[in-house]
Amino acid sequence: MRGTKIKATVVLVAMLLSLLMPAGVRAADRRTEVENFVKRLYTLVLGRECDSDGLKFWADDLLEGRNTGICVAGQFFESPEYTSRKRSDDEYIEDLYTAVLGRDSEKDGRAYWVNVLAEDTRNEGADKARRNIFGGFANSAEFTGICESYGIVRGNFINGVDITTTARVDLFVQRLYTIVLGRTCDTEGMTFWTTALINKEMTGKQVAGEFFLSKEYGDKNVTDEKYIDDLYRTLMDRPGDSSGISFWKTELNNGQTRQSIFYGFSDSPEFLGICESFGIERGEVEKKAKNKVVCIDPGHSSVVAPGVVPLGPGSSSMKAADASGTYGRWSGLKEYELTMIISNQLKEELEARGYEVIMTRYDNTTPVDCVTRAKVANEGADINIRIHADALSNSSANGAVAICITPNNPWNPQTYQGSRALADALISNYCSATGIKNRGVSEQDDMTGNNWSTVPCVLFEMGFMTNESDDLKMADADFQKTMVKGLADGIDAYFA
Numbered sequence: 001m002r003g004t005k006i007k008a009t010v011v012l013v014a015m016l017l018s019l020l021m022p023a024g025v026r027a028a029d030r031r032t033e034v035e036n037f038v039k040r041l042y043t044l045v046l047g048r049e050c051d052s053d054g055l056k057f058w059a060d061d062l063l064e065g066r067n068t069g070i071c072v073a074g075q076f077f078e079s080p081e082y083t084s085r086k087r088s089d090d091e092y093i094e095d096l097y098t099a100v101l102g103r104d105s106e107k108d109g110r111a112y113w114v115n116v117l118a119e120d121t122r123n124e125g126a127d128k129a130r131r132n133i134f135g136g137f138a139n140s141a142e143f144t145g146i147c148e149s150y151g152i153v154r155g156n157f158i159n160g161v162d163i164t165t166t167a168r169v170d171l172f173v174q175r176l177y178t179i180v181l182g183r184t185c186d187t188e189g190m191t192f193w194t195t196a197l198i199n200k201e202m203t204g205k206q207v208a209g210e211f212f213l214s215k216e217y218g219d220k221n222v223t224d225e226k227y228i229d230d231l232y233r234t235l236m237d238r239p240g241d242s243s244g245i246s247f248w249k250t251e252l253n254n255g256q257t258r259q260s261i262f263y264g265f266s267d268s269p270e271f272l273g274i275c276e277s278f279g280i281e282r283g284e285v286e287k288k289a290k291n292k293v294v295c296i297d298p299g300h301s302s303v304v305a306p307g308v309v310p311l312g313p314g315s316s317s318m319k320a321a322d323a324s325g326t327y328g329r330w331s332g333l334k335e336y337e338l339t340m341i342i343s344n345q346l347k348e349e350l351e352a353r354g355y356e357v358i359m360t361r362y363d364n365t366t367p368v369d370c371v372t373r374a375k376v377a378n379e380g381a382d383i384n385i386r387i388h389a390d391a392l393s394n395s396s397a398n399g400a401v402a403i404c405i406t407p408n409n410p411w412n413p414q415t416y417q418g419s420r421a422l423a424d425a426l427i428s429n430y431c432s433a434t435g436i437k438n439r440g441v442s443e444q445d446d447m448t449g450n451n452w453s454t455v456p457c458v459l460f461e462m463g464f465m466t467n468e469s470d471d472l473k474m475a476d477a478d479f480q481k482t483m484v485k486g487l488a489d490g491i492d493a494y495f496a
């Protein structure tokens with residue numbers, strides 16, 4: 001009776017001790033477990049006791065999350081030491097049974113695998129054949145159980161992918177389980193995410209995003225502070241500092257979504273570094289909406305708008321509604337074709353940079369008068385860029401010029417400052433990008449489209465179609481990309 005009581009007390013004390021045990025003791029226990037996993041491989045694969053350097057090397061790798069069970073076991077089986085043991089196919093299969101499945105082979109099973117190995121060896125050579133069979137054994141539930149019993153992440157074997165590459169991706173996934181979900185991975189889940197990352201079906205950013213969007217994470221109902229701290233730990237590899245957390249908390253209070261804050265973190269250089277360290281692709285940076293609308297007005301059209309329009313709102317002075325424009329003396333391009341080519345590319349570039357873009361015409365056959373060109377921009381655009389090319393009878397004239405209204409424009413002088421700033425930004429960025437001669441900014445009040453514009457407006461002459469060099473450059477597809485970049489940089493500079 002007495003003995004039982006003492007025993008019960010000892011058990012209780014032991015339980016209490018295990019609850020109170022300092023982390024250092026538990027870490028020592030964990031090291032012992034992991035070392036036992038490594039010692040087991042020395043015995044069963046290499047047929048000898050471990051040396052202390054080797055033991056420490058592999059145990060550190062596993063303990064510090066730098067390696068998976070499959071990767072370590074695979075490296076034992078592919079080591080020069082194992083190769084030098086010259087194990088027969090029969091012995092190789094037996095070694096896989098004992099080390100990877102944790103049991104002796106059964107006669108039929110072993111014969112089956114020896115056959116498979118022999119056939120694979122004929123088809124793919126001995127190294128590849130052995131590696132593939134190792135992979136089949138290592139991906140088993142038995143090896144999962146062995147790894148779990150030693151507290152080790154099993155990882156995956158993916159056919160045709162180097163085991164160390166797979167292990168790195170496995171550890172990236174494991175890291176998400178640990179930090180975001182606060183648990184070790186299930187093998188099925190890890191296989192799913194690792195395969196998607198290795199096959200480049202998903203990026204690091206997308207996988208991390210899925211963890212934060214998961215039902216499991218949602219069910220935790222974390223506070224804003226905890227959410228932000230989780231983002232810091234996962235995507236920047238450090239806990240959130242108080243000023244950072246309060247900054248992001250204010251962003252949330254001001255109506256930013258958790259998803260948009262996620263992008264703020266996942267687009268950081270820190271997360272790029274994390275992804276690179278695991279050998280995976282981070283994924284593209286989200287486009288940040290600039291909340292700016294640019295109107296592009298591709299000059300002219302093959303069908304010229306008929307009639308006349310007032311030079312400015314309420315003006316009695318009338319001007320042709322539009323003009324047919326010039327053409328390339330060497331390229332043969334019509335001005336309306338060139339302006340459309342550049343406008344379409346500029347639209348694409350600006351949208352990629354986060355702008356919203358509208359255009360005054362989208363094809364080469366719609367006539368648009370110059371008042372309408374201005375009115376399209378006036379309805380909702382922040383600026384209006386009118387794309388044109390120049391002409392002079394003197395073929396040596398060359399270069400670009402940006403045309404805006406004067407400070408004394410009779411109709412919309414309030415747009416002068418913005419228009420002039422836009423003209424300066426466009427001409428300097430365009431000319432430095434392209435090397436086209438900079439003819440500067442010309443202020444004049446005889447352009448109907450400029451005069452009607454109630455938002456900052458510039459008519460941009462990109463170069464002379466009557467000059468051989470300008471004309472051939474502007475018609476060149478590669479050069480056009482430079483022109484577009486210069487114009488887009490000018491717009492960025494204006495809004496900056």
Ligand SMILES: [Zn+2]
Nearest residue numbers: 299325388389
């Ligand atoms: Zn023109």
